[in-house]
Amino acid sequence: MPHPIMFDKADPLLARIRSLALAFPGAGERISHGRPFFHTKTAFAVYGGSDKPSGTPFPRSVIIKPEPEERLALLGEPHTYLPAYFGPSGWVGYDLDRDDVDWDEIGELLDMSFRVTAPASLIRELDASSK
Numbered sequence: 001m002p003h004p005i006m007f008d009k010a011d012p013l014l015a016r017i018r019s020l021a022l023a024f025p026g027a028g029e030r031i032s033h034g035r036p037f038f039h040t041k042t043a044f045a046v047y048g049g050s051d052k053p054s055g056t057p058f059p060r061s062v063i064i065k066p067e068p069e070e071r072l073a074l075l076g077e078p079h080t081y082l083p084a085y086f087g088p089s090g091w092v093g094y095d096l097d098r099d100d101v102d103w104d105e106i107g108e109l110l111d112m113s114f115r116v117t118a119p120a121s122l123i124r125e126l127d128a129s130s131k
Helices: 012-021 068-075 103-117 120-129
Strands: 028-032 035-039 043-050 057-064 092-095
Touching: 012 035, 012 043, 012 057, 012 103, 043 103, 057 103, 068 092, 103 120
Parallel strands: none
Antiparallel strands: 028 035, 035 043, 043 057, 057 092
16 A cells, blocks of 8 residues: 655755755655655655654654764754654654754755765765865
8 A cells, every 4th residue: 555645745845855965966756655755775865754752743854864973962952853763773853844944954964864875986976076
């Protein structure tokens, strides 16, 4: 049985995440479990989720996989959450449904998640393109 779509295709926050995520080398988008997944060989970002302990939905959020040493600091921020299903594997959710989203930070988090999950060849391509 297919999962229901759990996002608005016209959501401007999704459009902004999409433009940032698809700028990475080899990045693509697919719908999985009703949500947009941004991936190379594996996912590096997911749009939308819910909090693991409470089940609180965060439909306008991005879930990323930070470096392990950054994870606890991120989870201490008031705009982040431990995402259901992904949290036990080291992922962190960032609530975008706020007036004060730091889009530079979002770009950095997507970059970190890409580097944690992408094949080495794509990371080299990213590094070469930023020189």
